[in-house]
Amino acid sequence: DTGVSQNPRHKITKRGQNVTFRCDPISEHNRLYWYRQTLGQGPEFLTYFQNEAQLEKSRLLSDRFSAERPKGSFSTLEIQRTEQGDSAMYLCASSLTRGENTEAFFGQGTRLTVV
């Protein structure tokens, strides 16, 4: 399967712990996005990369959040000192942004529960 892959699928952590999620995009896609989705809401944009460059961070992304895409391939999203409000589904998407190719393909997400 060559779709977007996210790991882990589920993560339960204690408040105050650090967590890291991984996203492997579709191989030729130059764009990678992170979104957060809480219950009953649509996904909200967090940040995106074009190749290895992080081009924008949403104001939703506090200083406790950091994302990397070191070689322009996979990406990691780290949350430090987790809080209960961080509990959500974290979705990764990738797209090939050249001309008209703009649809993003999503992974299955990582569901984070902070207890």
Next chain:
Amino acid sequence: AQKVTQAQTEISVVEKEDVTLDCVYETRDTTYYLFWYKQPPSGELVFLIRRNSFDEQNEISGRYSWNFQKSTSSFNFTITASQVVDSAVYLCALSEARGDTGRRALTFGSGTRLQVQP
């Protein structure tokens, strides 16, 4: 700022009924894209359609059809002869289209949960 509104939080229909999911958007951009995604209980978003703001032609794909009306800023989605497998959350989304360097992040509505009863 961009905004997408899906006023219908939840819709329940009986199998074989037709159902229309509403989507209203706001944007200052003259060129933009509109999307519909399906989100089954597994969580993964499944891409259904992308529409460029210059293309107001309605589209039909099997039991699915989309009605794009720029005059009312709406992009509604109709499922004909619904089936139990159509049960999911349906998300409407909007992105700007400013060339290859544009952000193109999606602004989503809050989704409509569709329950199709047998």
